[in-house]
Amino acid sequence: MKTLDLAKGGIHKGQARPGWRSQLDQLVDGWMTSPGFYRWAIGNPITRWVTRRRAAQLFQLMAGFVHSQVLLSCVRLRLLETLRDGPKTLDELSQECHISSPALQRLLHSAVSLRLLEMRGADLYGLGALGAPVAADVGLRLMIEHNAVLYEDMRDTLALMRDEIQPHMQAYWPYMNGDKPVSWEADKVARYSELMATSQRFVIEELLASYDFSQHRCVMDVGGGQGGWISALGQHHTQLQLILFDLPPVAALAQARFQANGLGGRATVHGGSFISDALPKGADLVTLVRVAHDHPDATVKALLKSIHQALPAGGMLLLAEPMAEATGAHSVGDAYFHFYLLAMGSGRLRSPEELKTLLKEAGFVTVVDIANPMPLHTRLLLAQKN
Numbered sequence: 001m002k003t004l005d006l007a008k009g010g011i012h013k014g015q016a017r018p019g020w021r022s023q024l025d026q027l028v029d030g031w032m033t034s035p036g037f038y039r040w041a042i043g044n045p046i047t048r049w050v051t052r053r054r055a056a057q058l059f060q061l062m063a064g065f066v067h068s069q070v071l072l073s074c075v076r077l078r079l080l081e082t083l084r085d086g087p088k089t090l091d092e093l094s095q096e097c098h099i100s101s102p103a104l105q106r107l108l109h110s111a112v113s114l115r116l117l118e119m120r121g122a123d124l125y126g127l128g129a130l131g132a133p134v135a136a137d138v139g140l141r142l143m144i145e146h147n148a149v150l151y152e153d154m155r156d157t158l159a160l161m162r163d164e165i166q167p168h169m170q171a172y173w174p175y176m177n178g179d180k181p182v183s184w185e186a187d188k189v190a191r192y193s194e195l196m197a198t199s200q201r202f203v204i205e206e207l208l209a210s211y212d213f214s215q216h217r218c219v220m221d222v223g224g225g226q227g228g229w230i231s232a233l234g235q236h237h238t239q240l241q242l243i244l245f246d247l248p249p250v251a252a253l254a255q256a257r258f259q260a261n262g263l264g265g266r267a268t269v270h271g272g273s274f275i276s277d278a279l280p281k282g283a284d285l286v287t288l289v290r291v292a293h294d295h296p297d298a299t300v301k302a303l304l305k306s307i308h309q310a311l312p313a314g315g316m317l318l319l320a321e322p323m324a325e326a327t328g329a330h331s332v333g334d335a336y337f338h339f340y341l342l343a344m345g346s347g348r349l350r351s352p353e354e355l356k357t358l359l360k361e362a363g364f365v366t367v368v369d370i371a372n373p374m375p376l377h378t379r380l381l382l383a384q385k386n
């Protein structure tokens with residue numbers, strides 16, 4: 001497994017920050033971990049608010065696994081969907097959920113404290129600010145349910161990192177095991193393709209909001225799944241010819257979708273593996289959406305080269321996926337994606353700089369960031385062939 005490159009700003013791995021800064025670091029570490037520090041910091045009116053804030057943040061970290069189980073319980077009980085139609089009392093919800101009032105009340109109060117629900121009157125529970133987006137989006141609910149698979153693998157995180165367990169996530173994603181697609185169970189393929197299709201909505205909105213597709217003639221989506229992105233693109237840009245490339249069993253699902261939604265005449269589907277097969281030519285833009293992070297560097301390099309070969313001179317590649325923040329930056333998503341991809345088996349979360357290096361090694365000359373409204377789910381890079 002490749003280690004992350006933490007070298008930054010001319011400092012080499014293992015080397016401390018220079019001069020006064022590293023002495024100050026050492027002093028602060030010693031001071032903040034000394035036995036009297038907490039008592040001093042909480043007793044001092046100037047530092048008290050920082051101390052309280054840090055204590056709350058640390059408590060959030062410690063209790064995070066309980067919080068995500070509260071969210072999962074709300075999803076499994078369909079509480080958020082039920083409350084979309086209006087607030088309900090504890091007894092009404094207790095009857096609907098088949099859980100005794102005293103036990104359910106603990107869940108409801110926990111959910112209120114996490115802003116998934118809110119009190120709309122005495123004993124009246126309604127949707128909270130963080131529950132509303134979950135109630136509105138089936139893709140989000142499917143992802144929350146799917147996270148139960150990752151939760152299993154993270155019971156013993158040390159065993160996961162030491163490669164001592166067979167992660168459930170690898171069984172969920174059959175293409176991570178190197179199995180031949182012909183031996184795959186159809187229900188596994190349909191299950192992961194459905195999860196991708198329903199969770200793709202956010203990414204599709206990011207893509208449509210951030211890039212002008214009207215300048216292109218033909219777009220090929222590599223690893224395009226069931227064709228949700230190609231369908232949305234075809235509906236928004238009726239001038240475009242469309243190509244989808246994915247493993248044969250997935251390509252068959254996309255083909256059926258295009259027949260059903262009337263895109264059959266404009267969208268061509270190719271079944272194959274980008275590891276062993278050449279990509280079809282003809283597109284002046286290739287999109288690679290949530291694909292590269294599943295694979296090791298060698299596979300991504302070969303895939304990017306293959307895309308480069310399939311494009312005409314001046315052709316472009318738009319790569320969209322979650323990306324790592326610069327080392328040292330605080331990020332909401334990085335810990336999740338680092339461990340998700342570790343459990344999955346062979347990919348990793350890469351920073352924009354790492355992806356740019358891979359793109360340049362594959363032959364792309366210019367690579368630029370494309371700003372998008374919600375960089376949490378995905379960020380965008382645009383690469384051009386000379």
Ligand SMILES: C[S@@+](CC[C@H](N)C(=O)[O-])C[C@H]1O[C@@H](n2cnc3c(N)ncnc32)[C@H](O)[C@@H]1O
Nearest residue numbers: 175196200223224225246247273274275289290
């Ligand atoms: C994480 S999913 C993303 C699907 C879609 N782009 C999206 O964002 O919803 C990765 C996709 O890559 C496809 N894939 C994985 N390995 C592949 C290979 N060797 N050749 C072609 N497609 C592959 C999978 O079948 C799957 O549809």
